[in-house]
Amino acid sequence: MSNTIKLPQKLMLLGSGELGKEFVIAAQRLGNYVIAVDRYDNAPAMQVADCAEVISMLSADDLEAVVTKHKPDLIIPEIEAIRTEKLQEFAQRGITVIPTAAATNYTMNRDRIRELAHQELGIRTAKYGYAVTLAELVDISQAIGFPNVVKPVMSSSGKGQSVVLGKEEVETAWNYAIANSRGDSQKVIVEEFINFEIEITLLTIKQWNAPTIFCLPIGHRQERGDYQESWQPAAISQQQILQAQTIAKKVTDALGGAGIFGVEFFITKDEVIFSELSPRPHDTGMVTLISQNLNEFELHLRAILGLPIPHIELLGNSASAVILATEKLDAIVFTGVAEALAEKDVDIRLFGKPTAHPYRRMGVALAKADTVEQARAKATKAASKIKLHSLNQ
Incomplete structure (x- = not known):
C-alpha cells in the first residue's frame, strides 16, 4: 500500500448485509465509490451503495465478470461464501483483496483457521x-x-x-x-465444550504501515449459535486482555494484510482460549456504533485505505441487543421505534432487509449508561419494544 493516499477509491464489497451497509456509509463519508455485490437484490448495503450487482459469489465466472466490468481498486469480502481461489487470482493480477486473498481463503472455513492457530502457531484452542x-x-x-x-x-x-x-x-x-x-x-x-465465564470479541486492527492496535474487549451472548447481545467493555482482567492481544496479534500477523479482525475468545477462570476469527467487522462489534469515537466500520475503512488512527476512545459503558423477526414476512413495517427512542442514550439501526423469517436479525438497539449492566438492560428493553408487521396486514 502506497504512502501516498488518494481519495476517492473504488471499493467492491462482496456480501451486502447489515455490516456491509455500515461500512458503505463510512466509505462514502470519505467520498469513496462503492459497488455492493450479493446473491439477492436490494440487500442492505445495496440501498446505500453507488451501484449494485446480483451474482453468485461461488461462481468464478460471475466474479470475473463483475470485477472486469467495474475494475475496483480494492475487493472487500464481507462474507465467507465466496470462491476464494478466484480472489487469489485477482490478487495475482494486482488487485488488492482485504485483508489478503490468502487470509480470505484461510478464514472461509473454520477448519483452516483452527488448524493455523492450533497446529502451525501452537495456540490453545478447544x-x-x-x-x-x-x-x-x-x-x-x-x-x-x-x-x-x-x-x-x-x-x-x-x-x-x-x-x-x-x-x-x-x-x-x-x-x-x-x-x-x-x-x-x-x-x-x-x-x-468450554465451560467459560465469558465469551469475548477482541477487535484487532492491522495496519499497512503502523502497529496493530485493539479496541477494548467486547462481551457477547449467543443463542442458537448467533449473537443476541454484546457489551463493551467486557469485565476481564488486564492480564487476560494482554493475553488475548498477544494471541490475536500472532494470528493476524500470520494472515497479513490490513483491516479489522474480529477475534473471538473463551475466557475461563484459568485460561484465554482462541475460538474463531473473522477478517472483517464483526456482528458483536455493532456495539461500537454507540460506544466508541470511531466505530468498527470506520476503523476497518481507515486501516485498509492506510489512513491514520490516532486514538480509539470509549465513550461510555455500552451495549447492543438484536431485533429479531418471529415469523416470515414480506413488505415489512416496524412499530415501537418512537417508544424505543424515547429513552436517553438509546439508538436504533434498522437494516432494511426486504424479507423476514424466524430469528432473522432485522435491526439492533444500542444504549449507553453508567454501568454495563444498565446499558444491557436499556438495549434489551429498547429492542423488545420494536415489532415487525407486514405492510399488507
Whole structure:
C-alpha cells in the first residue's frame, strides 16, 4: 500500500448485509465509490451503495465478470461464501483483496483457521475434529466427549450450531449443521465444550504501515449459535486482555494484510482460549456504533485505505441487543421505534432487509449508561419494544 493516499477509491464489497451497509456509509463519508455485490437484490448495503450487482459469489465466472466490468481498486469480502481461489487470482493480477486473498481463503472455513492457530502457531484452542458423514460425527463426538459443540465449517453468523448433550442428539445436530452450511461444504466441526465465564470479541486492527492496535474487549451472548447481545467493555482482567492481544496479534500477523479482525475468545477462570476469527467487522462489534469515537466500520475503512488512527476512545459503558423477526414476512413495517427512542442514550439501526423469517436479525438497539449492566438492560428493553408487521396486514 502506497504512502501516498488518494481519495476517492473504488471499493467492491462482496456480501451486502447489515455490516456491509455500515461500512458503505463510512466509505462514502470519505467520498469513496462503492459497488455492493450479493446473491439477492436490494440487500442492505445495496440501498446505500453507488451501484449494485446480483451474482453468485461461488461462481468464478460471475466474479470475473463483475470485477472486469467495474475494475475496483480494492475487493472487500464481507462474507465467507465466496470462491476464494478466484480472489487469489485477482490478487495475482494486482488487485488488492482485504485483508489478503490468502487470509480470505484461510478464514472461509473454520477448519483452516483452527488448524493455523492450533497446529502451525501452537495456540490453545478447544479440542476439535471434523466429520463429513453422520457416522463420522457419531464417532468423533464420542471421542471428544459430551457435551460438545457441532457446527458447519462454513456458515453465516453462527447458524447451524448446536450444543450436543449426548449420543441421541448427534443426528439432529448433523441435520441442523448441514442445513445451515454455506457454500459447497458438507463438513462439520465438533468442538470440546468450554465451560467459560465469558465469551469475548477482541477487535484487532492491522495496519499497512503502523502497529496493530485493539479496541477494548467486547462481551457477547449467543443463542442458537448467533449473537443476541454484546457489551463493551467486557469485565476481564488486564492480564487476560494482554493475553488475548498477544494471541490475536500472532494470528493476524500470520494472515497479513490490513483491516479489522474480529477475534473471538473463551475466557475461563484459568485460561484465554482462541475460538474463531473473522477478517472483517464483526456482528458483536455493532456495539461500537454507540460506544466508541470511531466505530468498527470506520476503523476497518481507515486501516485498509492506510489512513491514520490516532486514538480509539470509549465513550461510555455500552451495549447492543438484536431485533429479531418471529415469523416470515414480506413488505415489512416496524412499530415501537418512537417508544424505543424515547429513552436517553438509546439508538436504533434498522437494516432494511426486504424479507423476514424466524430469528432473522432485522435491526439492533444500542444504549449507553453508567454501568454495563444498565446499558444491557436499556438495549434489551429498547429492542423488545420494536415489532415487525407486514405492510399488507
